Amino acid sequence: MFYRVGIAVVGGLVLLAGILMIPYPGPGWLVVFAGLAILATEFAWAHRLLGHARARYDAWTDWLARQHWSVKLLVLAGTGAIVLVTLWLLGTVGWVAGWFGIRWTWLQSPFG
Structure with a gap:
């Protein structure tokens, strides 16, 4: 139980830091995915969200690459x-x- 709580706290803090870093130059999305990966080691919802977030991120970058x-x-x-x-x-x-x-x-x- 303590392990799961520790994973939740560490993963949540990493995820929050990543979300705050997204609009700034640097590794914002990488930190978001790292936080979700930490959470996904113990929580199924985080594993599903990680897959969904990766797919949305890839779709966004593909769309932006095709734009004028x-x-x-x-x-x-x-x-x-x-x-x-x-x-x-x-x-x-x-x-x-x-x-x-x-x-x-x-x-x-x-x-x-």
């Missing part, structure tokens, strides 16, 4: 917008701007 360059650029711009908004909300944009002496109030996070 303008669609690819739009997806890239959307991803970049998500990254910038998240960094702004976390206060990173205002913090980095401060390194260059830029103290515009609209660059500061609404949460800090």
Whole structure:
């Protein structure tokens, strides 16, 4: 029982970290699949979800590869917008701007 709980906690944390990393450059999807693989060692639902997620990911990348360059650029711009908004909300944009002496109030996070 303790082993299953440990797998659930570790796999869940890895999965959550991967989900948070998806829009950013780096191994977001790899970490998601790793978290699901950890969970799949003990839970049948995670095994099914891992297979489904792999199939959806492959379908998405295949679809995107067939698209016109303008669609690819739009997806890239959307991803970049998500990254910038998240960094702004976390206060990173205002913090980095401060390194260059830029103290515009609209660059500061609404949460800090």
